[in-house]
Amino acid sequence: MMNLADSAPATNNMLGSEADSQRTLYPYVTGTSVIGIKYKDGLLFAADMGGSYGSTLRYKSVERLKSVGKHSVIGASGEISDFQEIMRYLDELILFDNMWDDGNSLGPKEVHNYLTRVMYNRRNKFNPLWNSLVLGGIKNGKKYLGTVSMIGVHYEDDHVATGFGNHLARPILRDEWHENLTYEEGVKLLEKCMRVLLYRDRSAVNKLQIAKITEEGFTVSEPYSLKTSWDFNAFKNPTLDAEGSW
């Protein structure tokens, strides 16, 4: 059915140089953190729209939040081309599911499990898809939110994040997330986290999207930017009383 075989079969000589050129060794165009939270009516996700090429901010309109079928949303950080490949796999998965035409549709739990298997199997062949994924959705009133890393580490929780989001956003979410956040509270909480990431993650850009999934379906906001404040008095003349330091 699906051709998951990559062009590099699992070689016995792990350091073979020809096989190396067929395996992912390092990422090139990367996206930074994604954050996901559960709220009263479903799930909310936030991700900025930057695609960095090393230390250059190469692409500024990369959509890193996509819908999967009727019930799920996927957000990806890491190598953008691998994310596009994952979207091809997922589109094929959903298509085949629809072709059964049996009234059932794949929910977020199933998609999460599928992605986990894909990522883990690729990792075992030393040819990973260089992404950290956030996968969530709601089906028949049940909310689900999970994450998968490039080596297949997966878990579900009420709030998840990738990359820097784990260090900067999750402490805030652990303090301030609670069940039954309203839509406005949820967006405000995500924006709070995205602002901290904007200040402290060098690969973050000030152009983000918020995606929402409820029983009604999937919506993603138009790109917008956050207000930041740089006008602390202390920043204006930091070494006023400390001549010679910086």
Added chain:
Amino acid sequence: MTRFEESAPVKGGFSFDLCKRNEMLVQKGLKPSSYLKTGTTIVGLVFRDGVILGADTRATEGPIVADKNCEKIHYMAPNIYCCGAGTAADTEAVTDMVSSQLKLHRFHTGRDSRVVTALTLLKSHLFSYQGHVSAALVLGGVDVTGPHLHTIYPHGSTDTLPFATMGSGSLAAMAIFESKYREGLTRDEGVKLVAEAISSGIFNDLGSGSNVDVCVITKGNREYLRNYMLPNLRTYVSEKGYSFSKKTEVLMTKITPLRELVEVNEGGDAMEE
């Protein structure tokens, strides 16, 4: 005479003589011994009337907690304190040394110490050891020129900031500061924010833990609030007590007479060969 010329005069400080030999040993496969680190969360913030410093109290040796309640806010001068992250011996030694130097300087000049003096002494010491003295410091104090807060990195660079965090828990603490800091905080708001930032480090970073220490420095006064918060009390105590019997404990005795369970076939057929 030639003997004297050959041997270098005895100098103080770190001797780099063994570095080449250590490198050679590592290449041969020797694992370097782990040292006591303060995987740490330390913070500082400038408020309306002065400076507030905060720190957690866990000292680690690899994966083990070596000290559950160590002191990371070091005394430098009556009006200057310094939080230290990195190798515990290095932070202890370097702050003690500069504290002594500051005291001598106070005697010499007849004036209170200034924060920039401590800053310059620390940074020039760390720079001359090229990062080998693994001490990352948050230095804060109030002197005649006002309240000051600086961060000092192991290689000797410094920053002058209104709020700062260092150590392995610095990102967790900085997330709190970046979302809640404002200029002109009152003393109580400042202490609350510092305690919140350190708690964020304690609960979200594995290298930090145990209690929160706070130090509030204002003009002419300082309050060293050791163990300001104790959010990790040992609350479970086993009712059975912690002494165990020397022999194997008999939990239950049950005697099952075998005859009842075994069917003895009297005069049955002999077994076939």
